[in-house]
Amino acid sequence: MTSKPNARQPSHVACRDCSLSSLCLPLALSIKDIDQLDNIIKRGRPLKKGEHLFLEGDQFSSVFAVRSGAIKTYTATNEGEEQITGFYLPSEILGLSGMDTDTYPVSAQAMETTMICEIPFELLEMLSDQFPELRRHLMRLMSKRIREDQQMMMLLSKKNADERIATFLINLASRFRRRGFSSQSFRLSMSRNEMGNYLGLAVETVSRVFTRFQKNGLISAVGKEVEIRNSVELCALAGGKTLDPNQILVTSA
Amino acid sequence: MTSKPNARQPSHVACRDCSLSSLCLPLALSIKDIDQLDNIIKRGRPLKKGEHLFLEGDQFSSVFAVRSGAIKTYTATNEGEEQITGFYLPSEILGLSGMDTDTYPVSAQAMETTMICEIPFELLEMLSDQFPELRRHLMRLMSKRIREDQQMMMLLSKKNADERIATFLINLASRFRRRGFSSQSFRLSMSRNEMGNYLGLAVETVSRVFTRFQKNGLISAVGKEVEIRNSVELCALAGGKTLDPNQILVTSA
DNA sequence: TGACGTCATTGAGATGCCTCAAAGTCGTAT
């Protein structure tokens, strides 16, 4: 673990000094070009838990990178309930799905105190006219998202409750790992309810699966704190295809 | 109806003369620039039913546009069954999800005799370095796909069997309509089995829902021929959010 | 620190879809 996940960060770190630069958009730019990206990025005040970054139907104007905290995106079903479409952790980019419309197709809300980098899309487009590598990176981001959504569709149409939750936990673990945090032990930023909503399960089912996983020694969980105690078994439940080869968990510390 | 859906087309129509140019990639290019796209497009022999365009794991090299016929993409589940991830009709583009990997993440197979335009990705990237409008179009395509996948995730996690099939039929209808064909009456290119696989339902359930829909006068179906008899009801079942405002069906001819 | 509201857990019963099984229909190729 390099540092604590929610360590305070000054609110105006330059991209070149940001610890996430190797995961975020700067990935596509050389050191000297990063400063240009830096110039167009707006860094707002931190969002408090429950505050919205944008609402479904808002004028599309920017894409966003999470710097700390966590964001969920959701849309309203026909019956007016919320359907969560994604969770975003630090270094992850959201807002790209609004690109071909005038308005955001989902709402984005902070699940805890969250810091955001805002990248006005018009400027990002100008910058990507300038840097082919940046636009390829954007394309790759979107392409990756399409593949991830397809994995999600597979989860929703073929997996049972146990497999869904195993997959979800393994996926979270690998995302934490990528950011340099422990993949064995972490804090969920979402409630059981939100998890169930996202995974197409009732809260009660999520809760029962958690209980069962603990009885079987797969995980231990106290509230939102989760520890993966048997990642081999959990991966097996999740199904090998869920993780990229470079995302395989280390089995022991 | 402007012409029959499966009317024979000569196998080497230039983009500028293709009846699908207003729906396909040329959409992003001016008349004189289209010829450049034209030059990089490879037009192969027609694929027969069951033939593959590419296999999961094949080296990623091109994106493809369907010119006539129909393609399905699928991937293998952990248990080795096939999971269909999409159906592609004429003018629709597939292969973009492979963009950020070396290999295609899905297999693509012809569901009937199908003609394809192949666009080598390297050349497409060069061309889009030249034409900002083309690359914005590509981005929009991907962004649209992300939104559609999210609709699909919503379908899979919140809708029951009736709603899934209503949504599917309405979606197909609007895609036919966009291409200038009847949205009231069309031929399914997929089997009940494939439909169920895609929608996360057992074949038997699909069949039962079709029967029920016919009893209730929503549709009539003989084999793969489907007629929508009550599009208002069917849309209501599908849920308003499923269709873009510009995809709303005309209620009567 | 105590009280409240939110979130999580557990139990019991209902249900929608799946599985298995069998018969019926269609398309196709010989």
Add this chain to the structure above:
DNA sequence: ATACGACTTTGAGGCATCTCAATGACGTCA
């Protein structure tokens, strides 16, 4: 024309998950 295989339909029963209900734990704020 006929026979075969593949696809579709229908029925019966089982099961995973949902729904409803109640209790329990936690976090937060006065």
